[in-house]
Amino acid sequence: MKIMVNGVPHETDAGRDDPVVDVLRDGLGLTGAKAACRTGVCGACTIAVDGTPQASCLLPAAAVEGRAVTTAEGLDHPVQRAFAAHDGLQCGYCTPGFVVEAAAFVDAWRAEHGDVTPPRDRIAAALAGHLCRCGAYAGIYAAVEAACRGEHDGEAAAPARVEAMEKITGHARYTTDVRLDGQLEGAIIRSAQAHARVTSVEVDHAHVVDLLPPDRIVRYVGQPIAAVTAPTRQEVLAIAESARIGYEPLPAALDDAPDAPPVYDEQSRKHAPSSSEGLTLPGGWNGNVRGPFSGVSRRSRTAVNRIEAARRRADPLLVTGTFSTAVQVHTPLEPHACVARWDERGDLHLYLSTQTVALAAEQAAKRWKLDASRVHVVADHVGGGFGAKSGITVEAVAAVELARLCRAPVRVVLSRAEELTDAGSRPGSRTRIALLADGGGELSALAMDVHGRGGVAIGSSAALLARLMYGTAPRRLRDFDIVTNEPPGTPFRGPGAPPMLWALEQAVDEMAHRLDEDPIVLRRRWDGNPKRHALYDWAAALPIWRDRPRTGSRSGRFRRGVGVAAANWMYLVAPATKVELEVEGDTVVARTATQDIGTGARTVIAGVLAEELGLPADRIRVEIGRSGFVPGPPALGSRTTASVAPAARDAARLLRAQGLRPGAKVVGRRRGDRGGYLTPFPVHGMALGRGFSGAVHVTEVEVDTRLGTIRPLRVWGGIAAGRIYAERPARNQCEGGIIQGLGYALYEERRTDPVTGTVLTAGLDDYHIPGIGDTPEMTIHFHQDGWEHVNGHGVGLGEVSTVGVAASVANAVHNATGWRPHDLPIRPDRLLEGISR
Amino acid sequence: MTVPTDLLPADLLLAARDGEPRAGGTDLMSRPAAGPHVDLTGLRDLPGMSGITWQPDGSAHIGALTTIADLARDARLRAAYPALALTAQALATPQIRAVATVGGNLLQRNRCRYYRNPAFTCHQNGGNSCPARAGDTLYAAVIDTGPCLAPHPSSLAMALLTYDASVQVHDRGPLPIASLYGDGSDPSRDHLLDPGELLLAIHLPPPVAGERAAYHRATGRSEAEWPLVEAVARVVLDGTRISHAAVGAGGVARVPLRLGEVEEAVLAGEPFTAAAALTAARCTPASGNAYKVTLLAGTVLEVLEQAAGTSAS
Ligand SMILES: Cc1cc2nc3c(=O)[nH]c(=O)nc-3n(C[C@H](O)[C@H](O)[C@H](O)COP(=O)(O)OP(=O)(O)OC[C@H]3O[C@@H](n4cnc5c(N)ncnc54)[C@H](O)[C@@H]3O)c2cc1C
Ligand code: SF4
Ligand code: FES
Ligand code: FES
Numbered sequence A: 001m002k003i004m005v006n007g008v009p010h011e012t013d014a015g016r017d018d019p020v021v022d023v024l025r026d027g028l029g030l031t032g033a034k035a036a037c038r039t040g041v042c043g044a045c046t047i048a049v050d051g052t053p054q055a056s057c058l059l060p061a062a063a064v065e066g067r068a069v070t071t072a073e074g075l076d077h078p079v080q081r082a083f084a085a086h087d088g089l090q091c092g093y094c095t096p097g098f099v100v101e102a103a104a105f106v107d108a109w110r111a112e113h114g115d116v117t118p119p120r121d122r123i124a125a126a127l128a129g130h131l132c133r134c135g136a137y138a139g140i141y142a143a144v145e146a147a148c149r150g151e152h153d154g155e156a157a158a159p160a161r162v163e164a165m166e167k168i169t170g171h172a173r174y175t176t177d178v179r180l181d182g183q184l185e186g187a188i189i190r191s192a193q194a195h196a197r198v199t200s201v202e203v204d205h206a207h208v209v210d211l212l213p214p215d216r217i218v219r220y221v222g223q224p225i226a227a228v229t230a231p232t233r234q235e236v237l238a239i240a241e242s243a244r245i246g247y248e249p250l251p252a253a254l255d256d257a258p259d260a261p262p263v264y265d266e267q268s269r270k271h272a273p274s275s276s277e278g279l280t281l282p283g284g285w286n287g288n289v290r291g292p293f294s295g296v297s298r299r300s301r302t303a304v305n306r307i308e309a310a311r312r313r314a315d316p317l318l319v320t321g322t323f324s325t326a327v328q329v330h331t332p333l334e335p336h337a338c339v340a341r342w343d344e345r346g347d348l349h350l351y352l353s354t355q356t357v358a359l360a361a362e363q364a365a366k367r368w369k370l371d372a373s374r375v376h377v378v379a380d381h382v383g384g385g386f387g388a389k390s391g392i393t394v395e396a397v398a399a400v401e402l403a404r405l406c407r408a409p410v411r412v413v414l415s416r417a418e419e420l421t422d423a424g425s426r427p428g429s430r431t432r433i434a435l436l437a438d439g440g441g442e443l444s445a446l447a448m449d450v451h452g453r454g455g456v457a458i459g460s461s462a463a464l465l466a467r468l469m470y471g472t473a474p475r476r477l478r479d480f481d482i483v484t485n486e487p488p489g490t491p492f493r494g495p496g497a498p499p500m501l502w503a504l505e506q507a508v509d510e511m512a513h514r515l516d517e518d519p520i521v522l523r524r525r526w527d528g529n530p531k532r533h534a535l536y537d538w539a540a541a542l543p544i545w546r547d548r549p550r551t552g553s554r555s556g557r558f559r560r561g562v563g564v565a566a567a568n569w570m571y572l573v574a575p576a577t578k579v580e581l582e583v584e585g586d587t588v589v590a591r592t593a594t595q596d597i598g599t600g601a602r603t604v605i606a607g608v609l610a611e612e613l614g615l616p617a618d619r620i621r622v623e624i625g626r627s628g629f630v631p632g633p634p635a636l637g638s639r640t641t642a643s644v645a646p647a648a649r650d651a652a653r654l655l656r657a658q659g660l661r662p663g664a665k666v667v668g669r670r671r672g673d674r675g676g677y678l679t680p681f682p683v684h685g686m687a688l689g690r691g692f693s694g695a696v697h698v699t700e701v702e703v704d705t706r707l708g709t710i711r712p713l714r715v716w717g718g719i720a721a722g723r724i725y726a727e728r729p730a731r732n733q734c735e736g737g738i739i740q741g742l743g744y745a746l747y748e749e750r751r752t753d754p755v756t757g758t759v760l761t762a763g764l765d766d767y768h769i770p771g772i773g774d775t776p777e778m779t780i781h782f783h784q785d786g787w788e789h790v791n792g793h794g795v796g797l798g799e800v801s802t803v804g805v806a807a808s809v810a811n812a813v814h815n816a817t818g819w820r821p822h823d824l825p826i827r828p829d830r831l832l833e834g835i836s837r
Numbered sequence B: 001m002t003v004p005t006d007l008l009p010a011d012l013l014l015a016a017r018d019g020e021p022r023a024g025g026t027d028l029m030s031r032p033a034a035g036p037h038v039d040l041t042g043l044r045d046l047p048g049m050s051g052i053t054w055q056p057d058g059s060a061h062i063g064a065l066t067t068i069a070d071l072a073r074d075a076r077l078r079a080a081y082p083a084l085a086l087t088a089q090a091l092a093t094p095q096i097r098a099v100a101t102v103g104g105n106l107l108q109r110n111r112c113r114y115y116r117n118p119a120f121t122c123h124q125n126g127g128n129s130c131p132a133r134a135g136d137t138l139y140a141a142v143i144d145t146g147p148c149l150a151p152h153p154s155s156l157a158m159a160l161l162t163y164d165a166s167v168q169v170h171d172r173g174p175l176p177i178a179s180l181y182g183d184g185s186d187p188s189r190d191h192l193l194d195p196g197e198l199l200l201a202i203h204l205p206p207p208v209a210g211e212r213a214a215y216h217r218a219t220g221r222s223e224a225e226w227p228l229v230e231a232v233a234r235v236v237l238d239g240t241r242i243s244h245a246a247v248g249a250g251g252v253a254r255v256p257l258r259l260g261e262v263e264e265a266v267l268a269g270e271p272f273t274a275a276a277a278l279t280a281a282r283c284t285p286a287s288g289n290a291y292k293v294t295l296l297a298g299t300v301l302e303v304l305e306q307a308a309g310t311s312a313s
Helices: A020-027 A076-088 A095-115 A122-126 A137-148 A164-168 A233-241 A299-314 A357-367 A393-404 A416-422 A463-468 A498-515 A518-528 A530-540 A599-613 A638-659 A727-746 A805-817 A826-836 B010-016 B041-045 B068-073 B075-080 B082-090 B102-107 B156-160 B258-269 B273-284 B293-306
Strands: A004-006 A008-010 A046-049 A050-055 A068-070 A184-190 A196-202 A209-212 A225-231 A244-249 A289-293 A318-323 A339-343 A346-351 A375-378 A408-414 A430-436 A441-451 A475-482 A558-573 A577-583 A587-591 A618-622 A667-668 A687-704 A708-722 A775-784 B021-022 B036-040 B052-054 B060-063 B166-169 B174-176 B199-203 B211-218 B227-240 B243-250
Touching: A004 A667, A046 A475, A046 B293, A050 A095, A050 B052, A068 A530, A076 A095, A076 A137, A076 A164, A095 A122, A095 A137, A095 A164, A122 A137, A137 A727, A137 B199, A164 A357, A184 A416, A196 A225, A209 A667, A209 B156, A225 A393, A233 A667, A289 B021, A299 A318, A299 A430, A299 A441, A318 A498, A346 A357, A357 A375, A357 A393, A357 A577, A416 B199, A430 A498, A430 B021, A441 A498, A441 B075, A463 A498, A463 A558, A498 A518, A498 A558, A518 A558, A518 B036, A530 A558, A530 A687, A530 A775, A558 A805, A577 A638, A577 B199, A587 A599, A587 A638, A599 A618, A638 A667, A687 A805, A708 A727, A708 A805, A727 A775, A727 A805, A775 B060, A805 A826, A826 B293, B010 B036, B052 B075, B068 B082, B068 B102, B075 B082, B082 B102, B082 B156, B082 B211, B082 B227, B102 B156, B102 B199, B156 B243, B199 B273, B227 B293, B243 B258, B258 B273, B258 B293, B273 B293
Parallel strands: A004 A068, A184 A408, A346 A375, A441 A475, A587 A618, A708 A775, B021 B036
Antiparallel strands: A004 A008, A046 A050, A046 A068, A184 A225, A196 A244, A209 A225, A289 A475, A318 A430, A339 A346, A339 A408, A430 A441, A558 A687, A577 A587, A577 A667, A687 A708, B052 B060, B060 B199, B166 B174, B166 B199, B211 B227, B227 B243
């Protein structure tokens, strides 16, 4: 069959029914179009066929026979330059699809209307078939608008992030795009049972890798059992599907009923996975309930006594409630993926979609008993992570073992269904909260019991985080896990904080209501954090806040409301971080073993170097995403910027002292902070620094009381994280944080079948992440003072910028309707029921 | 007009019996097929198989292979059959509409999460049970007419129903569009054409002068989401009185619905709120979808108000 791609004629032997995306990627090596969902929902695979954008995952090869196909690689359009200038991307995995569609829209718009700005809803309708998990929609709107105005017809302006053009032209290579000579495809066979002992695994194929735990028990539907390979994806999927698994069923716990059968026995409990990022909190077991962990409580007896007394006297200043949150899935647009290759010398090469190149290399060396110098992890570009891509995960285990067995490179890429089932999720939760104020309106006591639901995983640590907010009043904070036979929770952007704040920030809002006090004034009084004080002052002065309606004063179908929520996060740093600089010709090359998952790590380093060395951008190159470079931080716990920026500056100063001669080479370190860290020595390479980052979100929503929808109209995000190193990518992070927080509040929910435990939200049409049309207008305000003790004066903001957003939405809904949503997501059915009461 | 069936290639008709026809492929490519794909796109050039042909009486003949994007952008269609054009414009996403065909839309399979998940078998794919019934019914049909609870997926079918459209199937005469779906009691399939039967075209009766129409879908997000409930209304106003009304709803039953009781009430001059509320009598909610009773009335009210131009904000 003949097809014309990007003006070049190709002959392909692809089957007529094969999806075009595979023909392009595997057949022709054009990997700009990504197969991210394969169900026509995400748009990452979009190509133009005779100028019309189409989803190539659902397009049979026969449909492009004799047609002219254009992919991002073949596009040369002003909108691409606009995406670069306006930072319409983070990780970039969705970008090739977006630009193909946006180019067609911009051309059609300009032809019909001239060079004028289109209304936002026109852009949203045109790009409705595209999803960006990073939430870079604000930049995308700005880029499309500017391109429609004809602002990018000429030369390219400076890109907002250094690797932008690579991503926008589809040339950036992600792990899913890697294709080595002789490479085989691997697939994972997964459990169809929620709880069973696997008695046999029969596969009509020579190469099978066992992935079962030592007790050979599967504890959730979707748990890996084995991995297989074949030359092509189609073949390997057929083999996996035809595998015959023998099960000896065990009773499964699919809910939190007290009489649910046990998920673990005393022995297997010890190997339960954890959804906590640091150390897992200690706790005893009672059936499937673990905990409580209450080690961070403060005068907990006093807190409980005060609350009990208040309850007895029906004190109106005792606010109580039960709040719940659904399981949220990370679902980065690039799925988990690994290509493993063993070379002749016995070295292991891993192309891995990871947030932790260094940690992955370390874990691989340990697991496969190799010297650290023999493991080489590569992650040039990573299509999002949000906490789900840490260390050696199952796709890497499968790829490495299969590669060894087959003596050939093996690629394992998770399907979207696998990604949505068993590749990372934020545990669900149920929180009982009691908050008591005294006669003077001061916080008198707080009690919070959080039951985390992370499936087979333990490690919920939500209540714990309430220790760090609102002063030193007595409080009892207890964390529990309820384990079930469902897929494990994992750390997710600000682990524990969104469910904690969902309850706490609504309870505080309710208290302000009871005290008939401005919720910002109340928070300002209770909150001792001076940086957040500055944010409260900023928020209180916003016209939208000053003019907000009185709660319950609205009637009519559409009701607008405004809500506020505060957030707090730790300042983490990787003290061992180094940055190496080498002068190659007239270019300064920076290297460190970190990676860019869309946060802009390259751009931060390049910016520091440009400033310190007084060099133009084209004389600086940043190389990251290799485990062999000098130590760099993992992209976890908002620590990358605070770690790499000071190390880059240190290196730049050393280089300046040495002189910028070709061949010169220096290594800069992340020197300590004034006053040191709170942790005396690093734990897992991480130190807890002094001070907390803060955020205050003010959200305006419009509630449609007829059809049950909530439209976020405008959001203001105030962030106190010190110095902002790269303004546009930082803002993009904060905007994306808002988008993910809105998704959490309104749409996202992993649902499982109550009978079998099978995840039902296994496609992006069923698991609802925010689209461009759900994007509010966003204003980000950076308060940059208060971090003078920190080397470089700036800390991370990836987590603090998202964790409180959902609570601000709930408070806005309450302001609009007088009804308080206790359960998240606030689906139309819940809203309709709530306001009808 | 009709599509000349004698021009249909015999080998294709034969192949269609053991395979599954493929038009745009946007549904078929996303699920396991019932047999080998049988590419219909070669029929595009047969007279009447693709595009809109206007008849002397002003009515439209729509070829089964017409894309949804072509329906949505046709100015004459928008003027003559606004409810159909509005529906076409609102469904799926631009990339899908560019490829998906009208025929494929009418004959697509349902979106029940159990049916689409290879972990389950059910009435729709060779099994004899419905795991959704005992499981998650959040999105299930709220009008229960039989073993299967999957709402019918076709937005266009709902709109065409309000026009009393008919369809041409290759070895049969013209059929009313409702007969493609029956009463919803057959849980094993989403349309009643037998394997090998090809849908060739859709015929619409002549346009009604002065028609005003509206389409609306209730969803959580603003774009690109399968509707919880969707509805269309077509009305003709005679002063402030409604002289003609047709109302359809989707997302609530095994088949696309025509809401006769609402039409009658509206024609009798009942307030829209009362007319829309009549839909509750049809509903038989499952454990998780009682909200659809409210949403159905709300969505019907929405389209009535929009069509009549009386929507309040
Ligand atoms: C993200 C997304 C959102 C969507 N949202 C909506 C929505 O809101 N409303 C809605 O209605 N649809 C929606 N759809 C579905 C979409 O409209 C259908 O997939 C499309 O209309 C099917 O048309 P097709 O030509 O691609 O059909 P195909 O995939 O080619 O075929 C579909 C079925 O019809 C059969 N078939 C097709 N043509 C004929 C024929 N002429 N004769 C006999 N059998 C035939 C095929 O055998 C197959 O079983 C959505 C789809 C996606 C991917
Ligand atoms: S509702 Fe219908 S499609 Fe869904 S599982 Fe039941 S029988 Fe199958
Ligand atoms: S991969 Fe094609 S739309 Fe998502
Ligand atoms: S930038 Fe869009 S998915 Fe990451």
